[in-house]
Amino acid sequence: MTGYLRDPDEIYRSSFATIRAEADLSGLPGGLDRVVLRMIHSCGMVDLVRDVGYSAGVVTAARSALDRGAPVLCDTEMVAAGVIRRRLPAQNAVVCVLGDPRVPGLARSLGSTRSAAAVDLWRERLAGAVVVIGNAPTALFRLLELVEAGADRPAAVIGVPVGFVGAAESKQALATHPSGLEHLVVRGRRGGSAMAAAAVNALALDAD
Numbered sequence: 001m002t003g004y005l006r007d008p009d010e011i012y013r014s015s016f017a018t019i020r021a022e023a024d025l026s027g028l029p030g031g032l033d034r035v036v037l038r039m040i041h042s043c044g045m046v047d048l049v050r051d052v053g054y055s056a057g058v059v060t061a062a063r064s065a066l067d068r069g070a071p072v073l074c075d076t077e078m079v080a081a082g083v084i085r086r087r088l089p090a091q092n093a094v095v096c097v098l099g100d101p102r103v104p105g106l107a108r109s110l111g112s113t114r115s116a117a118a119v120d121l122w123r124e125r126l127a128g129a130v131v132v133i134g135n136a137p138t139a140l141f142r143l144l145e146l147v148e149a150g151a152d153r154p155a156a157v158i159g160v161p162v163g164f165v166g167a168a169e170s171k172q173a174l175a176t177h178p179s180g181l182e183h184l185v186v187r188g189r190r191g192g193s194a195m196a197a198a199a200v201n202a203l204a205l206d207a208d
């Protein structure tokens with residue numbers, strides 16, 4: 001095997017140069033363009049930008065929350081593992097409670113998934129948190145149910161669950177929810193842990 005690029009710095013530079021050349025980020029507001037750039041880098045899909053939906057204040061809200069030391073609440077360990085701790089501006093806690101022993105019982109009582117049940121264990125941490133959902137549509141639906149029931153509001157929600165059942169619908173529900181939560185979504189079936197973590201890492205890079 002010969003002729004392939006080995007220099008990590010050049011690979012990094014060339015990757016982002018390719019994205020900027022092939023993806024039209026010009027319609028995104030300042031700050032969000034850099035977040036979407038890194039989301040594209042995580043998945044290799046330059047057309048992702050056409051499916052990005054967002055509230056006007058999501059970048060400012062998420063960055064301010066991180067600066068204040070807000071926790072990052074993740075639906076799965078895969079999302080949590082992808083968050084680069086050293087980039088977080090205030091030694092923010094990165095929390096995933098999917099493995100909590102209370103979760104199976106809660107899931108049975110709710111008649112839903114463990115991912116949805118785990119969201120109930122976020123209650124005491126929700127106020128002003130950055131919520132990151134990359135895998136489970138049921139977790140996003142449950143978050144909206146809790147907010148409707150009067151739970152504390154997170155500062156921002158990165159809602160990019162992936163899949164064929166409920167993913168598109170859960171993201172649409174977040175984007176149009178009457179609570180007006182600050183949000184970033186990828187409409188349709190696409191999403192995933194890598195994309196969710198990439199969004200957090202991009203926001204953390206620019207937090208100050």
